[in-house]
Amino acid sequence: MNIDFTQIVPWIPYLLGGIGATLKLVVVSILLGLLLGTLLALCKLTNQPILKGFANVYTSIFRGTPLILQLVIIYFGIPQITGYDIGAYESAVLAFGLNSGAYVSEIIRAGILAVDKGQVEAAQALGIPYKQMMKDIILPQAIKNILPALINEFVTLTKESAIVSVIGYMDLMRRADFVSAKIYASFEPLLFVGLIYWSMVFILTSIGSWVERRLRQSDQR
Template sequence: MNLDFSQIVPSIPYIIKGIWVTLQIVSVSLIFGFIIGTILSIMKIGKFAPLRWIADAYTSVFRGTPLILQLFLIYFATPQVIGYDISAFQAAVLTFGLNSAAYVSEIIRAGIQAVDKGQKEAAQALGVPYTPMLLNIILPQAIKNILPALVNEFITLTKESAIISTIGVLDIMRRAQIVQANLYRPFEPLIFAALIYYIMVMALTLLGRLLERRLSRSD
């Protein structure tokens, strides 16, 4: 086997810089997706049928089409459709945020519906209005219950973020590809990139477990 990892040593700092780019996109996308997903989940459990239909249609579209297709539509078609020259970073955040919102909305909806009905009945008996009850009583309990699923969504976003290399964002994957092209050695840079992704995922997994333990102790 013609393997020589020493050849990529000078390029290691360059590839590692992609971690910050990846984390920026994933973190902003997750926050954006969580906000939109929360709104969608409330629409889904609401009594106003048109809002439920809109939320369900949104989820169906974004869960039923490939993520890379959504990325290409937003990045390449936005200038044609609305005349705005969207940057690769903006396209990545918007795509991942909108896509994540579809999955997060289902996670939160299931979490809200899993909360003991007695909580809602007790709040209604005390005369607590619906919106404060949902935001201050039901939703916090739901978030605690669905934390593992939210952490898993963060991990999934981190791994799937590698596709942003296709639109030129200098993330981990794109930098590894550049080193690969410069050295004419595809194996070593890609294996190093895989190692970085693996370490990031394991760190996120550990963080999720620590948060779960802390929340379980606070019960």
Template structure:
């Protein structure tokens, strides 16, 4: 018995599905910016000397790494209005959920990168009387980030794939549009397979970009 695939029915809907790429990229880029900025702060808390901040950063990371992303998304979208008193639109809810989740993972990556920097760099900076903030901003962080670029790119790729869960709150991303087309044509396999192809191409593109950046950085060493 054949698979009986027929992609001709979804051809007119391909432009509609492709529009979801921009929606997905908007969410991913905004969430990545939130996650990176917050991740740096959390990483600095974890390696800092203030125990309360270190404790809070560890609890934050534990919660967001220990619970499913889709649960965090649903809590922010459906549960937060009970606390803040007003509804949150699907797009900002998605950005917030993905950004907060990504920050937990990025903070660990950045922390590891900072700790991997030669201790002599910090000792030399302290011996020269360079303030802690300037030392971290201009000496330690740039070197640490350079070492962890592959790990950061992997987190960005993971975020791109995981963004598909926004379909559960109605965001018209690639997955949601593919599902809608499936409902209109009564054929779900073909549009979902097409969506999978789009995600695969996006991920492969990001992978090649990451490798190109790595090669460039190795040449600059």
């Protein structure tokens, strides 16, 4: 076995620099996906056929095609169609945000439908407007029910962010490939980056579990 981890020691600061680039992509994509997913979920539950149809078609397209295909189409297709030279980071955020929004919309829709219908009927009987009812009554309860599913989606997004290396974005995976080419060895930098990804996912999962416990405790009071 020709394995020597000492050769990546000089490159460790460079590899660790990929954490910031990866988190910058993941956090912005999560926020975009959460916002878009919420709007799409509300469109699916509305009585407006145009909005409902748009949301269903959108979800079908982005859930039915590979994420890497969406990423490449955005990165190479937008310059060809519009002439705008979109950067790797903007392409990645757009692709991951749009893709995540489709999955999050289904999660939120299921969470809203799981809320007791009596809550909706009571709000309507009191004359509470639809927007206020959703914002103050339905969505807070739905979020508690779907938090594990949302955390799982964010974990998946964190791991899948590695595919942005194909368009040259200098995330953890891209930096590992660069170091591999420099030291003529792949195992050591890839394993090191793998441990970083695992640590990020572990921390995110732990935060999700902590929030879930806090919500359960607040319900018991």
